[in-house]
Amino acid sequence: MSRIRTSSRTRTLVIGTAALAVALSACSGGGTDQAGAADLSEKSPEISVNLQGKQARAGQPVKVTLADGKLQQVTVANGDGEKLDGKISADGKTWTSARGAAPGTSYSVQARADAGGTAKASFATAAPEKVNKLSLAPGKNSTVGIAQPLSIVFDHPVKNKAEVEKNLKVSTSNNTEGSWGWMEDYSGSTRVDWRPKEYWKAGTKVTLDADLGGIDSGTGGWFVRDYRTNLTIGKNQVVKVDLDNHRLKLMRDGQQVADVAMSAGTPGGDKASWRGKTVLMSKEGTINMRSETVGLGDAYDKMVDYSMRLTWSGMYAHAAPWNAGYFGSANKSSGCIGMSDADARSIYDQVQIGDPFEVTGDDAKGTQAINNGYGEWNLSWTDWQTKSALR
Numbered sequence: 379m380s381r382i383r384t385s386s387r388t389r390t391l392v393i394g395t396a397a398l399a400v401a402l403s404a405c406s407g408g409g410t411d412q413a414g415a416a417d418l419s420e421k422s423p424e425i426s427v428n429l430q431g432k433q434a435r436a437g438q439p440v441k442v443t444l445a446d447g448k449l450q451q452v453t454v455a456n457g458d459g460e461k462l463d464g465k466i467s468a469d470g471k472t473w474t475s476a477r478g479a480a481p482g483t484s485y486s487v488q489a490r491a492d493a494g495g496t497a498k499a500s501f502a503t504a505a506p507e508k509v510n511k512l513s514l515a516p517g518k519n520s521t522v523g524i525a526q527p528l529s530i531v532f533d534h535p536v537k538n539k540a541e542v543e544k545n546l547k548v549s550t551s552n553n554t555e556g557s558w559g560w561m562e563d564y565s566g567s568t569r570v571d572w573r574p575k576e577y578w579k580a581g582t583k584v585t586l587d588a589d590l591g592g593i594d595s596g597t598g599g600w601f602v603r604d605y606r607t608n609l610t611i612g613k614n615q616v617v618k619v620d621l622d623n624h625r626l627k628l629m630r631d632g633q634q635v636a637d638v639a640m641s642a643g644t645p646g647g648d649k650a651s652w653r654g655k656t657v658l659m660s661k662e663g664t665i666n667m668r669s670e671t672v673g674l675g676d677a678y679d680k681m682v683d684y685s686m687r688l689t690w691s692g693m694y695a696h697a698a699p700w701n702a703g704y705f706g707s708a709n710k711s712s713g714c715i716g717m718s719d720a721d722a723r724s725i726y727d728q729v730q731i732g733d734p735f736e737v738t739g740d741d742a743k744g745t746q747a748i749n750n751g752y753g754e755w756n757l758s759w760t761d762w763q764t765k766s767a768l769r
Contacts, residue, residue: 425489429479429501436481436503437594440464442473448492449473457484460604477545480592481506481600508599510534514586514607516731521612524577525657526732527752528586528607529569536568537596539767545590548572551583559765561749564690568598569749575759577734578611580631612730617658619695619715621651621739624706626695626715628728636728638721639706641698643713645741651713652693653742655755658733659687661726667694684722688715688735689751695735697722709741 424445429438440454440462448470454462462485464475470492479485482505490496515529516522528548536542543558556574563569572586585608590601618627621642628636643651662685683697698716705718717725734755737746746753754762763769 425497425499427487427499427501429485429503432502433504434479434501436483436506436600437478437592439478440475440485440487442487442489444471444489444491449489450492451490453488454485456480477589478592479503480602482602483591506600506602508534510536510595510599510601512588512590512601512605514588514605516607516609518607518609520609521730522609522732523658523730523734524580524611524614524616524732525655525734525752525755526578526609526611527657527754528572528584528609529752530571530588531563531565532568532595532598534568534595534598536570536598538594539570541593542590542595543570543767545588545593546570546572547587547589549585549587551581552579554578554582554584557763557766558768559748559754559762560767561765564749564751571752571754573754573762577614577616580611580614582611584609584611612732615728615730615733617695617725617729617733617735619735619737619739621653621709621737621741623739624704624709626717626721626725628725636721636724638717638725640695640715640717640721641701641704641707641711642709642715642741643693643711643743644709645743648743649712650741650743651709651711651715651737652689652691652744652746652750653737653739654745654753656688656693656735656737656746657752657755658729658731658735659689659751660731661686661729662694667692683719684726686726686729687751689746689753691750693746695722695725 426443428441442452449466452464452473454475462475462477464473466473481503484502485500487499488496511533513531516526539560546558548556554574556572558570558572560570586606588605591604593601595601614631616629618629624640626638626640627634643649664681664683665685667680667682685694685696687694693713695715697719698711699719701711701716702718704710745756748754748757
């Protein structure tokens with residue numbers, strides 16, 4: 379097999395294994411046999427690759443073209459062995475990758491013709507001026523509650539939202555219907571979440587493939603790799619918080635398994651609690667809570683047990699023994715849902731990250747925003763779908 383450069387724009391490779399086999403099997407070393415071998419070599423199939431050199435333009439599909447005959451198989455892989463999917467054209471002459479080549483990446487090309495013989499080539503794409511990365515929630519192999527969305531926060535702004543969304547693929551074990559929705563995260567970063575039309579069914583298996591390597595996010599730069607995460611939906615649990623009656627109930631499979639007295643945020647100002655459907659973001663155990671971090675001056679500085687985060691703005695459910703005189707009778711906290719040590723421990727031990735907390739009642743300062751934690755359940759399904767870049 380030999381490689382021939384025909385011009386600065388086209389790289390051609392000659393598949394010469396058949397000619398070599400003929401030359402080696404000849405019975406005599408006469409001139410006629412050698413000439414025949416040379417003729418066969420000249421007529422051997424040739425391939426060309428549209429991307430060449432070490433500074434090829436990223437984002438373009440890889441195209442491998444066969445001069446004569448038909449392609450049988452084409453493999454294009456990066457240095458880590460990750461392959462680009464692609465398809466051979468109906469006439470067998472061309473293979474085109476389904477995705478563009480990622481920036482700053484070396485690729486090897488191997489093509490086999492139906493008449494036999496293999497040709498190889500290689501190229502590398504130019505390094506990106508700027509790389510965009512992302513973080514996924516929940517983490518890989520997580521078991522979560524029925525309200526947990528898939529959430530992606532990007533390191534840099536995403537301008538090409540539709541192109542990015544087309545390459546975010548969610549698959550489930552039971553064909554769950556859902557949609558992506560774009561927003562500005564509470565941190566100010568670009569964020570996109572995928573939530574089902576309704577709460578997940580317990581036991582659902584979910585996989586997210588973010589096939590973003592080779593996608594230009596716009597002003598935020600290029601993605602240079604793919605991402606993947608998977609999760610399992612755990613028990614069917616809902617926590618119902620009644621601000622007006624000062625009760626917290628844990629429901630499992632539609633049946634009540636706990637009913638505890640609590641005291642929520644003081645109504646009438648910044649210390650009131652948020653209402654709406656929120657999602658348990660994390661179970662943080664014992665943490666230090668300081669009022670200045672949530673804009674409430676020097677009202678408190680406490681070590682708080684059994685802390686369950688519900689919003690980025692600092693609303694938790696937790697143990698609050700200092701408020702025991704108000705449990706079940708009045709809302710007198712600084713915005714959180716406080717319970718006795720024993721009740722908070724019991725709820726903490728039973729709830730899962732991703733469980734919905736459905737907060738109802740008039741003693742609230744408004745409905746939780748969609749980006750303040752996971753507040754997308756406060757939108758109707760129709761309104762949530764309008765936040766997709768593909769609709």
